[in-house]
Amino acid sequence: MYMLRFIEYFNLTIAVVLTAAYAYQLVYLFIGFIRRNRPDHTIASTQHRFAVVISARNEANVIGGLIRSLKEQRYPSELLDIYVVADNCTDNTAAVSRAAGAFVYERFNKVQVGKGYAMDYLFRRLHAEGRDDYEGYFIFDADNHVDPNFVAEMNRTFDSGKYAAITCYRNSKNFGENWISAGYGLWFLREARFLNFARMQVGGSCAVSGTGFLISGDVIREKGGWPYHLLTEDIEFSVNCALEGKTIGYCDKAVIYDEQPTTFRQSWDQRLRWSKGFYQVDAKYTAGLVKGCFKGGRKGFACYDMLMTVAPGMLLTLLGIVFNAIILVACLSEPPYIAALIIDETVNFLVMAVVNFYLGLFVFGAATLITEWKQIQIPARHKVLYLFTFPIFMLTYVPISLSALVRKVEWKPIYHGVASKGLKSGT
Known part of the structure; x- marks a missing residue:
């Protein structure tokens, strides 16, 4: 039972630390969502x-x-x-x-x-x-x-x-x-x-x-x-x-x-x-x-x-996921009734980590889509569709972050070739 309590405290600590560290950005979200652009009549002196x-x-x-x-x-x-x-x-x-x-x-x-x-x-x-x-x-x-x-x-x-x-x-x-x-x-x-x-x-x-x-x-x-x-x-x-x-x-x-x-x-x-x-x-x-x-x-x-x-918050989340995955494997050698409790705790953490990650990014994506709807110059159905794929795109940062941690990385050019036709100013 000591191990189960340790797992609970470890997972809770990660959740509390991340929430406390980034809570101020919820204020940013609130400001960005309710504060609209006002006409700027300032005239530059020069x-x-x-x-x-x-x-x-x-x-x-x-x-x-x-x-x-x-x-x-x-x-x-x-x-x-x-x-x-x-x-x-x-x-x-x-x-x-x-x-x-x-x-x-x-x-x-x-x-x-x-x-x-x-x-x-x-x-x-x-x-x-x-x-x-x-x-x-x-x-x-x-x-x-x-x-x-x-x-x-x-x-x-x-x-x-x-x-x-x-x-x-x-x-x-x-x-x-x-x-x-x-x-x-x-x-x-x-x-x-x-x-x-x-x-x-x-x-x-x-x-x-x-x-x-x-x-x-x-x-x-x-x-x-x-x-x-x-x-x-x-x-x-x-x-x-x-x-x-x-x-x-x-x-x-x-x-x-x-x-x-x-x-x-x-x-x-x-x-x-x-x-x-x-x-x-x-x-x-x-x-x-x-x-x-x-x-x-x-x-x-x-x-x-x-x-x-710049803080590697992704790594702290990954640390929690890796820790729970290791515990999940290790607990298989424990007595069945203890293993069942540990498995339940670790699987719950892993599932909730993915679900919360997806939902959190979905909320940010939805807020952005609502406030910037007119600036996204594509059909409405595509805007909604890409809202659901946005968290998946961000989830791909997980293997990227892990790879960047251990690999030597050098600058590589990115191919560009999109014309600039039909673009409209819109802020």
Whole structure:
């Protein structure tokens, strides 16, 4: 009976720890669900001078569309320069980018591979050439499509002078292609509405995610480039901002459309890199974030928020599942009446862990679907169908997280090829 009581306490402890740690995000959920966007009549005092930075590897089939959408911005063209780093390309990405009107730098480095290194290379080149006097830098991926009002809206938020960086509303070009692209799409909309939007409402600091964000030129000059080279350089930058007390803002009116993977193989590779990158961030920054949590005020909360964002909560859940599975096997050698009690306890935990995981994600997905219904540009029946597959998509993170824990992971390119036709702004 001692073993049974130990199992009960162990399972209860995991449930309590996870619930307590992430309870604050229920407040985010409440805020995101009931707080609607209000018209922003703020007028920027200055139209600031920006540069666009695009790191591209063999993206000739999509990068021209991105550059065209940037050329069509409702913002003075003389205040927006476009730079492309053709990074280890073996196709004509550089030629297509030049023809579309971008300044192109070609980089060939098979040792320092990845977006972070490519960005750092460009920032250092611009500094060496005396062309680094921009007030801010937009970061895009080659597959993006940018809403015509994007730069003007980001400029309005940037003009407040309060933010080291600003992130945006990230929609999808190919949301309805299949359950994988829909899983990504719903997750990024959830991130916009129920994380970054809510953070802004409570006066917190947001997090940048991959693409579609603006970094203050002062931050780049202060850092001497882009010193963030982990597999998830975006989350590394966000964590660093929290530790240094810098605030990241969010502009709900600035919209980009991002292309999502549609095959499980590509999705696995991409999310494996993300998971490994999060572990790298955990190893490098957890001690600092824990210490920062005790600073109090906005900085303390930002550190806690980022700690929960990067914390391997999935591993704690997996620990519970593995522990119960081991006990389930081990108890077979116990007397029948004791084995029956232990089996009942462990099976109940395993079943409830899966059910609660599914239902929790279903609730988040449903809240996102309800609030962002008009922004998801696919038939209604498909929206509802993909709501039910969303938790399954997220459940596939379980083997991915385990694999990332033990495997060596390197950056791999993701194929892009979705056109940007028929996209509409919608926040």
